[in-house]
Amino acid sequence: MRGWRTFWGEGRLDRSVRRVLPNSFLGRSLLIVLIPLLVTQGIALELFYGNYLHVMSRRMSESVVSEISLSLDFLERYQTRADRAWLTKQVRSRTQLAVEWHQNAKLTKLGSTHVVGPMDEDLVRTLQAFISYPFFVDWLTDEHHVFIMIQLPDGVLKVDAPRKRLDVGQIWLFVLWALGSSLLLFSVAALFMQNQVRAVRRLAKAAEQFGLGRDVGPIRPEGAREVRKAAVAFNRMQERISRFVIQRTAVLAGVSHDLRTPLTRLRLSFAMFPQSGMVDAALLRDDVHDMIGDVAEMERLIESYLSFARGEGAEAPENLDVAMLLEDVAAAIVRAGGRVMGVACEPGLVIEARPDAMRRMLGNLLENGRRLNAALWLSARHEGHSIMIEVDDDGPGIPPERREEVFRAFSSSKKGGTGLGLTIVRDIVHAHGGEIRLGQSARGGLNVCITLPR
CATH class of the missing domain: 1.10.287 (Helix Hairpins)
Incomplete structure (x- = not known):
């Protein structure tokens, strides 16, 4: 049971993956190129921003916080107004930090306004490690400066630090560079892969x-x-x-x-056989007539066998008007004594096929119905990328269990047939890349459905 569940799970996983994957060879080839490229860029981003950026951000935060901590030490030691004014002026000129002292002020917010990147967390962590007073860090008020407010016992020290001293750089610049280079490399790979796939497509089309x-x-x-x-x-x-x-x-x-040649000579000999001056002339005429019929049957059998073996392979395909094709075949079977009750065809149907082979194929189907004295109906319509031709009759039909058997050679030689009619039909249909199916007709007899590519 466990093995069955494993097999079932893997089967469902395989089907799910195949539904997501592209169907074309070009799409799968490009996917093979794209996935390693994205993985490589992801690893590069993680290595750069996971190590270098963190290290640089931590060092820059320690540099700024150490200067702030030193300023706090001086403010605690020299508390007169003149000393603090001199101190703020020195800090501004020597450290690029603008320091302001607000006597008796109180902070209303603590913590930090969060931004993208490790610099926010690194600055907060460093302030907590170096300074024991409450503080608030404002990253959002000014895009070029970071404001650090520190609550002292007798007031608030406001430090205006240039953002460039804490920010390594815009992360989006590196991301855009990585994506841009990946897109460029992927485009070059796509051009090369398209040339390779074009050759495969041309080969597949030629084979088809x-x-x-x-x-x-x-x-x-x-x-x-x-x-x-x-x-x-x-x-x-x-x-x-x-x-x-x-x-x-x-x-x-x-x-x-x-x-x-010998059959023609036999027919000629029978025709010139003397038929007068004999006692049994009438009986002899009957025998000669039977032998001539046998010769004709032999000629018809030979023609059927040769047509089956030849397969109409030497005939060149042409663009055929399906409506005209059905009308010609129907007219021919009517001249032979068949009953065609109707021909229906959608206008504008054209197919590339061998004309004589198509006429032979439809003629064999209609001839089978004529021998059974059945009424015949022909129809053709467009369905998707194919053309569907149907032949219906009101004859006895073919039982479902025998519908595959009748396509085999010499299996349906009844009522004067050779047993090759439906075999030739299927051979011609398959040679044109189509399919043939037998079913129950709405007329009560047999339905033959032929699907051919356009």
């Missing part, structure tokens, strides 16, 4: 476009050595795959020609 079947050409290697190596490897991979597809398509074209 190539995965969608779009010819992006070789990309220029740039950036760090590892990124340049990845770009060179991608160019070589792209070249090998393209060469393989071209060679395979050429081989399949030759195989298609070689297979169609």
